[in-house]
Structures are given as C-alpha cells and as structure tokens.
Amino acid sequence: MTASAYVKVEDVAGYADVPLEEKERLFEQVRSDPRFEDYLYGCYECGICVAACPSARFYDFSPRRVAQACAREDAELVYQQMQEDIWECSQCFSCLRCPRGNNPGGLITIMREVAVNNGLASAREALEGYSRIIYKIMSTGTQVSPDMLQPDAFPDWGPEVRDVSENLDLWRRALPPETHHTTSTGWDVSERTLVELYLIWLRTGALDMIKEVDEGLHMILQEVMEERLEEEGIEA
Amino acid sequence: MSSSTIVVIGGGPAGLEAARGVAELGSRVVLVEKRDFLGGTPVAENYAGLTPHMEEAEPAMQRMAERVLSNPLAEVLLSHEVTSCEGEAGDFQLGVAGPDGERKIECGAVIVATGFQHFDPGRETQVYGYYEYPDVIALQDLEAMLKDGHVVRPSNGEAPERLCFIQCVGSRDRHIGNEYCSKVCCGVASKEAIEVRRHLPGCKVFIFYIDMRMYGYWESEIYWPAQEQHHVQYVKGIVTEVIQRGDKLLVRGEDTTMGRPMEIPMDIVVLSVGMEPSVGTRETAKLLGLRQNKYGFIEAASPPLDTVSTSREGILACGAALGPADLEDTISSAGAAAMKAVVLVRAEEPALAG
Amino acid sequence: MTIPVDELKRKKERFERDPETLPEDFHEQLFQLEEDGEWTIQRVPEPYVEVPTKYGRSKKVPMAHLWHHKSCGQCGHIPGYSTSIFWIMRKLGYEYEDPRDQTSCTAWNYYASATSNAAAQAAVAMRNFAAASESGYYPLIHCGTSYGHYKEVRAELLRHAELRREVRDVLATLGKPFVMPEEIVHYSEYLYAVRDQIAAQQVRDCSRVAVTVHPACHYYKLVEGDAIYDPDVYGGQRTAVVTAVAEALGAEVRTYSTWFDCCGFGFRHILVQRDFTRSFATQRKIEVMKEEANPDVVLTHDTGCVTTLDKSQFAAKAHERNVGVAVLSEAQFAALAMGAHPYKVCQLHWHSADYRPLLEKLGIDWEQAWAEFQESLKKLESGERQYLTWDDVDG
Numbered sequence: 002m003t004a005s006a007y008v009k010v011e012d013v014a015g016y017a018d019v020p021l022e023e024k025e026r027l028f029e030q031v032r033s034d035p036r037f038e039d040y041l042y043g044c045y046e047c048g049i050c051v052a053a054c055p056s057a058r059f060y061d062f063s064p065r066r067v068a069q070a071c072a073r074e075d076a077e078l079v080y081q082q083m084q085e086d087i088w089e090c091s092q093c094f095s096c097l098r099c100p101r102g103n104n105p106g107g108l109i110t111i112m113r114e115v116a117v118n119n120g121l122a123s124a125r126e127a128l129e130g131y132s133r134i135i136y137k138i139m140s141t142g143t144q145v146s147p148d149m150l151q152p153d154a155f156p157d158w159g160p161e162v163r164d165v166s167e168n169l170d171l172w173r174r175a176l177p178p179e180t181h182h183t184t185s186t187g188w189d190v191s192e193r194t195l196v197e198l199y200l201i202w203l204r205t206g207a208l209d210m211i212k213e214v215d216e217g218l219h220m221i222l223q224e225v226m227e228e229r230l231e232e233e234g235i236e237a
Numbered sequence: 238m239s240s241s242t243i244v245v246i247g248g249g250p251a252g253l254e255a256a257r258g259v260a261e262l263g264s265r266v267v268l269v270e271k272r273d274f275l276g277g278t279p280v281a282e283n284y285a286g287l288t289p290h291m292e293e294a295e296p297a298m299q300r301m302a303e304r305v306l307s308n309p310l311a312e313v314l315l316s317h318e319v320t321s322c323e324g325e326a327g328d329f330q331l332g333v334a335g336p337d338g339e340r341k342i343e344c345g346a347v348i349v350a351t352g353f354q355h356f357d358p359g360r361e362t363q364v365y366g367y368y369e370y371p372d373v374i375a376l377q378d379l380e381a382m383l384k385d386g387h388v389v390r391p392s393n394g395e396a397p398e399r400l401c402f403i404q405c406v407g408s409r410d411r412h413i414g415n416e417y418c419s420k421v422c423c424g425v426a427s428k429e430a431i432e433v434r435r436h437l438p439g440c441k442v443f444i445f446y447i448d449m450r451m452y453g454y455w456e457s458e459i460y461w462p463a464q465e466q467h468h469v470q471y472v473k474g475i476v477t478e479v480i481q482r483g484d485k486l487l488v489r490g491e492d493t494t495m496g497r498p499m500e501i502p503m504d505i506v507v508l509s510v511g512m513e514p515s516v517g518t519r520e521t522a523k524l525l526g527l528r529q530n531k532y533g534f535i536e537a538a539s540p541p542l543d544t545v546s547t548s549r550e551g552i553l554a555c556g557a558a559l560g561p562a563d564l565e566d567t568i569s570s571a572g573a574a575a576m577k578a579v580v581l582v583r584a585e586e587p588a589l590a591g
Numbered sequence: 592m593t594i595p596v597d598e599l600k601r602k603k604e605r606f607e608r609d610p611e612t613l614p615e616d617f618h619e620q621l622f623q624l625e626e627d628g629e630w631t632i633q634r635v636p637e638p639y640v641e642v643p644t645k646y647g648r649s650k651k652v653p654m655a656h657l658w659h660h661k662s663c664g665q666c667g668h669i670p671g672y673s674t675s676i677f678w679i680m681r682k683l684g685y686e687y688e689d690p691r692d693q694t695s696c697t698a699w700n701y702y703a704s705a706t707s708n709a710a711a712q713a714a715v716a717m718r719n720f721a722a723a724s725e726s727g728y729y730p731l732i733h734c735g736t737s738y739g740h741y742k743e744v745r746a747e748l749l750r751h752a753e754l755r756r757e758v759r760d761v762l763a764t765l766g767k768p769f770v771m772p773e774e775i776v777h778y779s780e781y782l783y784a785v786r787d788q789i790a791a792q793q794v795r796d797c798s799r800v801a802v803t804v805h806p807a808c809h810y811y812k813l814v815e816g817d818a819i820y821d822p823d824v825y826g827g828q829r830t831a832v833v834t835a836v837a838e839a840l841g842a843e844v845r846t847y848s849t850w851f852d853c854c855g856f857g858f859r860h861i862l863v864q865r866d867f868t869r870s871f872a873t874q875r876k877i878e879v880m881k882e883e884a885n886p887d888v889v890l891t892h893d894t895g896c897v898t899t900l901d902k903s904q905f906a907a908k909a910h911e912r913n914v915g916v917a918v919l920s921e922a923q924f925a926a927l928a929m930g931a932h933p934y935k936v937c938q939l940h941w942h943s944a945d946y947r948p949l950l951e952k953l954g955i956d957w958e959q960a961w962a963e964f965q966e967s968l969k970k971l972e973s974g975e976r977q978y979l980t981w982d983d984v985d986g
Contacts, residue, residue: 034709035709035751035753035754036709036747036751039746039747039750042411045409045447045448046447046473046493047405047447047474047475047493048473048474048475048490048491048492048493049363049475049476049477049490049491050491051491051493051498052474052476052477052478052489052490052491052498052499053477053478053489053851054498055852055853055855055871055875056867057491057497057498058498058871058875059867059870059871060867063496065491065493088859091853091855091856091857091858091860091867092702092703092857092858093808093809093812093853093856093857094739094808094809094812094813095808095812095851095853097812097813097815098362098363098477098812100362100363100405100409100410100411100412101411102411102412110701110702110705113704113705114705114707114708116705117704117705117706124705127704127859127863128704128706129863130863131703131704131859131862131863134700134703134704134862135700135704135706138663138695138697138699138700139700142694142695142697143663143666143667143694143695144663144664144667144695144697144699144700145663145664145667145668145699145862146663146667147667147668147670149667149668150667150668155902157865157869157902157905157906158902158905158906158943159902159904159905159943160905161940161941161942161943162943164940165668165941171968171971171972172940172941172968173670174971174977174978174979175935175964175967175968175971175978175979176670176674176938176978176979177674177677177678177935177936177978177979177980177981177983177984178670178673178674178677178689179689179978180661180666180689180690180691181666181670181673181674182978187661187662187663187664187665187666187667187695188661188663188666188691188693189691190691190693190694191691191692193692194691194692194693194694194722195694197694197718197765197767198694198715198718200761200764200765201711201714201715201718201761201765202711204714204761204764205708205710205711205714205757205761206708206710206711207706207707207708207710207711210706210707210708211706214706357606357609359606359607359608359826359827359828360608360612360646362815364828364829364851366828367603367606367828368603368604368605368606368826368827368828369825369826369828371599371600371603374599378599378602381599382596382599385595389596391596391599391600394596412815414612414614478851480848480849480850480851481846481848482848482883483883487848519611533611
C-alpha cells in the first residue's frame with residue numbers, strides 16, 4: 002500500500018488507509034448524489050463559511066476546506082475528511098451565507114450518508130453510544146423521550162434531571178395537553194402512524210443504512226418493525 | 238423627416254464626454270439631465286479624488302461641463318426627463334418634460350448615458366449593520382468625508398484609529414443576484430485607503446477581500462503604493478458579520494491565509510458597495526424599449542467589438558448604464574458612442590456634414 | 592458642496608427596499624406543479640395575516656384550524672414549551688388539532704447521525720403534511736429544526752423530479768395523498784402575527800424585564816428568504832420573530848455581540864460530545880449576554896436552543912463561569928405575561944437554569960405557585976384525578 006500524502010499511518014489515524022480506487026469510488030458516491038450539484042457551485046475561497054461556523058472555532062475544522070476538496074475532486078482529501086472532519090460539523094447551516102450559494106453543511110450531510118452506507122470507521126466511532134437514540138426515533142417516531150432523562154445519562158444537566166426521573170409518571174400526568182401523558186415517547190403516537198413510519202424506513206432504504214454501522218441495532222429494529230407490520234397484516 | 242440632431246440622456250461623465258464629442262465633431266446635440274446640475278454621480282455623491290491619480294472630482298467634472306456649455310452646438314436641458322420616444326433611427330421624436338413644460342425634440346440618434354447607483358447595503362447577504370450602526374459607512378460616504386476634509390467616526394465625531402474596508406459588498410453574490418464583479422471597488426477602496434492614511438497617519442487601515450482586482454497600471458499605481466508606502470494591510474478573507482461590542486465594531490471573518498477565524502475591533506467599517514443600474518437607466522431602457530441584461534443594465538448588442546450599440550438601431554449607450562465601468566472605460570465608450578451617433582446622422586443627411 | 596456627518600446619519604436612518612429587487616418566488620413553481628398534477632397544494636385557510644419576509648415577499652400565516660406539528664424535544668423534556676403554545680392559542684380563542692397521527696420530523700437524528708437519506712426525510716415530511724391535510728387542519732411547526740428541515744425538503748422536492756416521484760410512490764403505498772402546504776409556518780411566526788392580540792390580554796407587567804434574544808440558526812439561515820424580517824424591528828436587518836413579541840409585551844430587548852452565533856446544540860454533540868455544546872453555549876452565548884447585556888431572561892424559539900442554553904449552565908457554573916440566567920421560549924414568556932401558571936402551564940420545573948428571579952420580576956409568587964402545583968400533584972397521586980386538564984389551568 003502506497004503511503005498517501007494526506008493519510009496518516011493506521012495506528013495513529015485510527016482508520017485504515019485504502020487504495021486510491023476505493024477513495025475514488027467513495028467520492029463518486031458523494032458526487033453522484035442528486036443534491037451535490039445544488040450544494041456546490043464554485044468556491045472563491047472567501048472564508049465566509051469558516052467565519053460563521055461554530056465548529057471552526059472549537060475544532061480544527063473548515064467548511065471551506067470541505068468545499069474546496071469536493072470542488073477539486075480530490076478523492077484523497079475527501080477520504081481523509083470523511084474519516085477525520087465531517088462529524089465535527091454541528092449542522093447549523095450558518096455556512097449558507099456563502100455568496101456563491103454553496104452549502105458546505107449539505108456536502109457534509111452527503112459525505113456522512115456515504116460514510117454510514119460504507120461503514121467507515123469515523124461513522125462507527127461518531128455513533129458509538131448513540132444507538133439508543135436511533136432506536137428511539139426509528140421505532141417510536143419521537144426522539145429523546147421523557148424516560149431517557151436519567152441522571153446517569155445527563156449528569157451535567159443539573160439536579161433537575163433527577164427530580165424529573167423520580168417524578169416522571171406523576172409529572173407527565175400533570176401536563177394539560179392530552180397527547181403528552183406518555184413516558185416512553187414524547188407524545189402519544191397512533192399505531193397506524195408508526196406503521197406508516199416503518200414502511201417509510203423500509204421502502205426508502207433508510208433502515209438498511211444502519212446495518213453498516215451497528216448490526217445489532219439493525220437486527221433489533223428490523224425485528225420490531227417486521228413484527229408490527231405482520232400484526233397489521235402488511236407486507237414489509 | 239430625418240434629423241441630424243443627437244440627444245444625449247444623462248449629464249454625468251459619460252454624457253458630458255459624449256455631448257462634447259458630438260458637438261466638437263460638428264453636430265448639434267441636446268443634453269437632457271434629470272438633476273439641476275451636471276457632473277453626475279461624482280458630484281451628486283461628493284467624490285473626493287478620482288481613481289487612480291486622485292485628481293479632485295468636482296473641478297474635473299466642472300471642466301467637462303464647461304466644454305459642453307460653452308459649445309454653441311450644444312443645448313443643455315437641466316431638470317428635464319425623457320417621457321416618450323417615437324420613430325426610428327435617423328428620425329426620432331423624443332418627448333421631454335421640465336419645469337417649463339413639455340416639448341418634443343426631433344433627433345437622428347440617441348445616446349443613453351444614465352449611469353449607475355451604488356448598491357444599497359440593506360440588501361446584503363452578510364450582516365454588516367449599515368442601517369444599525371452609524372460607524373458602518375459605504376465607499377461614497379467616505380468620499381464625502383474625504384472631500385470635506387474630516388474623516389471621523391459618525392458616532393462620536395472622533396478620528397478613527399482603526400478603519401477597514403470590506404470588499405465585494407453587493408457584488409459576486411448569488412443570493413442577491415448580482416453575480417458580476419463591479420470592477421472598480423478594489424481600486425477605489427485602495428485609493429481611499431491611501432487618502433485615509435495620508436489624512437490620518439495614526440490610523441491603521443485594513444482591506445478584507447476575496448480577490449484583489451486592480452488591472453493594468455492600477456496594480457503599480459495604487460496596489461503597490463498602498464502596501465509599500467502607506468502600509469495598508471490587505472487580508473485575504475472577507476467578513477461575514479459586523480456587530481457592536483462596547484464602543485467598537487467587531488468585524489468577523491476568516492483569515493484564510495492563516496486558516497483560522499478572526500474577530501477584530503474597528504472604529505469605522507467601510508463597505509465597498511458595487512454598482513447597479515440607476516433608476517434612470519432602468520426607466521430609460523423601458524421607455525426606449527432597449528433590451529436589458531438580467532441585472533437590469535442596458536445590454537450592449539455585440540461586445541467585445543461593439544460596446545455601445547443597443548438592441549434598438551439608432552440608440553447607443555455608454556458608461557455605467559451598460560455595466561460596471563471605471564472612468565477610463567466610461568470616457569472611452571462615450572467617445573465611441575459619439576462617433577457612431579455622428580456617423581449615423583451624417584449617413585442620413587450627407588448634405589449637412591461638416 | 593460638503594456633507595456633514597449628520598447628513599450621512601440621516602441617509603442611513605431607514606432601509607427602504609426597492610421593489611424592483613424582489614427575487615423569484617418559489618410559489619410559482621409550487622402552483623405550477625399542482626397544475627401539472629404532481630401534487631396538491633394545501634391552501635392557507637382564512638383568516639390569515641400577511642407578514643413580511645427577508646426579501647420583501649409577503650407570507651401568509653393562518654390564525655385558526657391549525658394542526659400542531661409537535662417537537663419531540665419539546666414534548667419529551669421541556670413540555671412547558673408546547674403546553675404554552677397550546678395555552679396561548681386557547682386563550683386567543685382559536686380552535687386547533689393536537690394530532691396523534693404525527694411523527695417527529697426526525698431531523699434531529701438525521702443531522703446528528705445521517706442514518707437516513709433524502710427520500711426518507713422527504714417522505715416523513717410529506718406523510719405529516721398528508722396527515723394534516725386529511726384532518727382538514729393546517730400544519731403549524733413547533734420546532735425550529737423541523738421548520739428549517741421542511742423548508743429544505745420543499746426546496747429539494749421542487750428541484751428534483753426524481754425525488755418527487757420516489758416520495759410520491761412511497762406515500763401512495765401508505766394510502767396517503769401527496770400534499771404540500773402553501774406556506775410552511777413556524778409557531779414563532781404565528782406568535783409574531785398575533786402579538787398585538789397577546790399584548791391585549793397581558794396581565795403581568797414586563798417593563799422591568801431585560802431580555803436577550805437568541806435566534807435559531809435553522810429558523811433563519813436555512814432557505815433564508817423564507818423568514819420574517821420587519822422594517823420596524825432591527826430596521827429589517829435581523830429576523831423579527833421573538834424580538835417583536837418581547838417588545839409588544841413591553842420588555843426591554845438588549846443586544847449583544849454574538850447575536851448571530853449558533854447556540855452550539857450540534858444535534859449529535861449535545862448527546863455524545865457535550866464539551867463542544869457546553870463550551871459554545873457558555874463562552875459564545877451566555878457569558879457574552881451576561882457581560883454585555885445582563886438580561887433577566889434569554890428568549891429563543893427553538894427546542895434545541897432552549898435545551899442547549901438552559902442545560903449547559905449547570906456544569907459551567909461548577910467551573911465558575913459567568914452563567915446563571917433563565918432560558919425560556921418566547922411562548923412560555925408570553926404565556927406568563929398573559930397570566931399563565933408558571934408550573935401548571937409553563938412547566939418551569941423541567942428547566943435547569945434558575946428562573947425564580949425572573950418570576951419575581953414579573954410579580955409572580957413562585958413559592959405560592961409551587962404550592963398550588965403540589966396540591967394538584969397530590970390529587971393525581973391519590974388517584975382523585977387522572978390528569979391535569981385544560982380546565983384546571985384556565986385554558
């Protein structure tokens with residue numbers, strides 16, 4: 002394997018270097034996404050995106066470098082960014098101030114999808130400890146439910162988290178909106194709605210994406226969804 | 238019936254040069270100007286020194302006006318506007334209205350020299366606070382202060398210690414729709430930077446840019462002296478936000494050379510606003526039925542070899558009515574328009590030549 | 592002829608938009624696609640109010656018959672936020688639908704993990720819109736991210752025929768119609784539109800309350816032309832939502848030098864990389880606000896922003912940072928101004944940063960209020976009542 006100009010040695014980088022053809026294949030997936038041409042016109046390196054970007058202040062991260070790498074069709078650099086940089090983006094879209102109309106945050110979204118679809122190390126690492134959130138949103142149609150507010154999960158959010166978790170059922174019943182009397186979901190989602198959601202995940206291939214980053218989670222989700230669909234007498 | 242008179246619409250540098258050219262070539266010319274004075278934007282907006290040699294703007298415009306006013310073949314109608322246009326090349330009837338009423342002018346050709354206006358920073362994509370902070374001003378505002386001989390912070394009347402220019406305001410932007418470069422702002426900003434440094438040697442001056450565009454001799458006449466003699470600081474990295482902190486303005490951008498975000502306090506921020514078609518250009522284009530490009534400027538029929546013909550035969554355009562132009566472009570295109578107009582009317586009436 | 596500085600200041604007093612500079616309106620394509628038979632457009636019902644947007648286009652905001660597209664984060668862990676929105680609408684006398692046939696927009700997960708794709712996201716959006724239209728009510732979006740994300744989805748659907756086809760097919764298998772609302776409306780736009788009605792029912796004095804406003808990135812940075820900008824608020828140079836409501840209530844709105852900064856929510860970061868979120872919320876937002884503006888309350892209009900700014904202060908305090916200011920949605924603040932109970936309606940016990948000084952400034956005896964709330968809880972505990980209802984909170 003030739004040492005690339007950009008990529009570090011595996012035990013330093015935390016991910017494997019791959020042949021150029023593989024990097025080009027990955028870049029091609031990014032480039033052929035239908036949204037790519039909406040997100041990247043030309044870049045005249047003005048730096049507005051970096052100036053507006055919160056992640057650029059905290060990390061060694063630059064939306065300008067991402068746009069440039071894509072514009073230059075530099076598969077090596079794009080691969081490195083997919084492994085090292087893209088998960089630092091906070092998806093705020095302040096970079097949409099770009100005068101050319103580029104969307105570096107959008108390019109990063111595409112790059113992340115490709116990273117997930119291909120099970121890249123960075124995707125797995127970024128989503129470590131995140132699987133229960135994915136499970137919640139995909140299986141119940143709401144996210145960060147009341148019963149997820151546990152003090153050991155959010156110790157830094159203050160002592161109120163403990164109060165919430167200790168009084169959860171009571172405090173949820175003390176909410177006037179009729180749909181809010183739930184603890185395991187944000188609001189009361191109807192059965193039929195859940196079925197429709199599952200069909201969306203299955204038919205758009207979104208569920209399949211999980212397989213590459215977390216096989217166990219994928220299996221559980223698939224079981225839950227297929228079971229529910231069977232109960233309703235629907236073909237997956 | 239055909240006419241050998243030529244009408245010039247607009248009394249700025251383009252119109253004055255075109256009118257002078259026509260008259261000195263021996264044809265009759267009527268110059269129609271909306272304002273009650275000649276000299277156009279350089280006078281209306283109180284420009285201090287012309288780019289690049291910093292010759293005083295108002296006397297220069299006055300000299301140009303003098304040469305037209307003193308020529309017996311030239312008639313100048315101040316405070317007049319064009320209200321209608323009928324006929325065809327060689328035989329137009331132009332309706333004009335002024336304080337004394339309306340009249341029709343018979344003419345063989347028309348030269349449109351209605352110029353530009355400065356981009357209004359209220360439409361800017363970035364957040365520059367032109368309408369929020371007194372100390373955020375535009376290029377022409379600084380010109381007026383330089384002409385007045387006092388460059389001060391509008392907020393407190395004190396001389397600034399730190400002043401910066403932000404380039405490309407209103408130009409090169411897909412959201413705004415002005416996808417072109419306004420050509421002159423890099424040179425004008427650099428010229429103003431030099432003027433500020435001369436006027437206030439204690440004031441640090443910065444220019445934040447995407448690209449520095451000073452073509453031809455402007456490179457050595459303005460850019461190099463700005464850096465080498467006057468120590469103007471050029472930073473490659475445009476600004477996205479101007480916001481107040483305490484009594485300073487914080488300017489936020491990326492220093493792309495160093496590859497890191499920057500946040501710098503300033504006393505005065507000068508927005509290098511671009512050129513847009515003036516109200517007069519847009520109205521005249523519609524009135525005369527001239528094709529405009531997607532930015533609203535009058536479209537030159539076949540550049541680069543013919544820069545002054547429009548979509549309508551017999552009607553020519555020159556100067557910034559066609560698009561961003563510096564004074565050299567403007568004077569040159571005005572001359573070309575005058576030549577073509579005179580050729581046209583003489584072709585119709587060879588007996589009147591000379 | 593010289594120009595004094597005064598002339599310059601006078602010239603910059605007010606921004607007047609040149610009507611010739613109106614950009615293309617996406618509605619043209621929206622309705623064209625309806626004509627072509629690609630989808631149906633759900634029209635904004637009457638009565639509606641017209642509000643100004645960034646480039647001068649007018650936007651319609653419906654008053655009644657609204658289908659509340661809820662926010663998972665709000666309902667999940669700051670339920671006083673959504674409760675306040677419902678409460679205000681009830682107080683103003685507009686009937687609405689609170690649906691069970693609604694999923695989260697799922698954008699929080701999408702932006703955090705990218706374990707989804709353009710088609711799935713668009714299908715989720717269109718499924719929710721279809722559910723609204725089937726109910727006969729018009730969707731009102733509670734969350735800033737849902738709103739921004741749905742605007743993005745609309746732009747993608749307008750742009751890509753292939754995507755429209757795929758999503759329409761998926762919806763067809765669900766037996767759902769393919770419907771796009773005429774306008775995508777955020778609840779903070781609704782509150783902007785009814786701010787005078789809110790002020791007319793104000794019973795608590797806000798004139799001693801200093802407010803800093805944090806505008807949500809996803810509200811005004813995504814599809815930036817479709818956001819409210821009002822010439823009378825910040826001269827039309829900053830988005831007018833939240834601020835206009837605070838001003839209508841007589842509060843003193845103060846600015847600060849990181850107004851346009853993101854709060855640091857980060858979607859993924861706030862869950863699994865919180866040092867980023869906390870650093871940002873503390874150093875770029877709360878500390879700057881406290882130092883430069885010293886507010887009694889920070890008002891914002893998005894789930895993630897309330898969560899970030901409210902929850903990040905506790906750990907920062909342990910590091911002796913200059914934090915400690917209440918964080919509320921403008922809905923909760925408006926509800927308090929209209930007389931809502933701080934615990935039964937605004938549910939402030941779910942918040943982290945101390946809100947009690949704010950309540951005191953509003954003339955609310957929070958000890959009394961907490962005691963009242965405890966009374967209600969006792970009834971629920973004993974089984975005397977099953978739930979706290981709207982009747983209990985004078986809604």
